[in-house]
Amino acid sequence: MRLLLVEDDLDLGNGIRIALADQGLDVVWVRRLDDARRELASGLFDMAILDLGLPDGDGLELLQAQRRNRQRLPVLILSARDSLNDRLQGLDHGADDYLVKPFALAELLSRVRALARRSYGLDDETLRLRGLALHEPTRRASVEGRPVELSRCEFDLLALLLKRADRVVTRRLLEEQVLPGGPDNGSNALEVHVSNLRRKIGPGFIRTVRGIGYVVDARPLPDTGGGA
Incomplete structure (x- = not known):
């Protein structure tokens, strides 16, 4: 933190x-x-x-x-x-x-x-939000108690978004903090990681703010558009 x-x-x-x-x-x-x-x-x-x-x-x-x-x-x-x-x-x-x-x-x-x-939702080094749980020391993730295997970049990306729940995190900041080598103009690596995360943890968590970045809402929105 x-x-x-x-x-x-x-x-x-x-x-x-x-x-x-x-x-x-x-x-x-x-x-x-x-x-x-x-x-x-x-x-x-x-x-x-x-x-x-x-x-x-x-x-x-x-x-x-x-x-x-x-x-x-x-x-x-x-x-x-x-x-x-x-x-x-x-x-x-x-x-x-x-x-x-x-x-x-x-x-x-x-x-x-x-x-x-x-x-x-930080408790004993575990980030918790709406059934998601990330234990940073062991880098273990789960959804409603079900273990989820995440890559290093996926784990770091999700942890950063959870720590800033309800706050839009810019694309550039995510690339600087999470991707090896930082921002790479023309690369879609960030979108690939977000897509993989949505597939693994389910829809309704990571919301795209078009032209800016991504946000995880502390409370689910009435309609998240399938998590996009």
């Missing part, structure tokens, strides 16, 4: 970064609002930990912009603003959780794990 940490305090930010990395998370740490905006625009993150009082602005501005743009990235606020009104304001503006400074690192890690479970 890739996580963006937005925290301007050097000692605190470094301590959080180390603790999260020790849990196996891929952490990108920035200290300014502009840097956070730039990183989030890449669409490469599964979660964000957001400080509010930043040198170049208020983290709430970034959170509000994300939600206005219908970005559903899970966000955990870390802030010294500890009044009830501050916490309610953060949650009402779209935060998924709010932790007041100072805090114990153990509690932060527990909340990150809980947020991952709520957002992605």
Whole structure:
């Protein structure tokens, strides 16, 4: 899981970064609002930990912009603003959780794990969604308890889509993250992998967003057009 940490305090930010990395998370740490905006625009993150009082602005501005743009990235606020009104304001503006400074690192890690479970169905390193289950350490996949044999690219492709459920993943990002050698103009390798996945896991999971990429919906749509 890739996580963006937005925290301007050097000692605190470094301590959080180390603790999260020790849990196996891929952490990108920035200290300014502009840097956070730039990183989030890449669409490469599964979660964000957001400080509010930043040198170049208020983290709430970034959170509000994300939600206005219908970005559903899970966000955990870390802030010294500890009044009830501050916490309610953060949650009402779209935060998924709010932790007041100072805090114990153990509690932060527990909340990150809980947020991952709520957002992605991630439980004991298993991604779960609508009968699909992917166990990343063993790279085993199943549908309604039935084992499914997936190639390396198929497994990585499905895992990336599940981690970003309800968010459209662009074709270019999928090619960069999943295909050996990255994007290859004129190649239909990505379409072949998606077609194989649909055949193996069944229709109604992977939806094409024409001209952009693919998405897995957390809840089935009334009519998915046969999974295309």
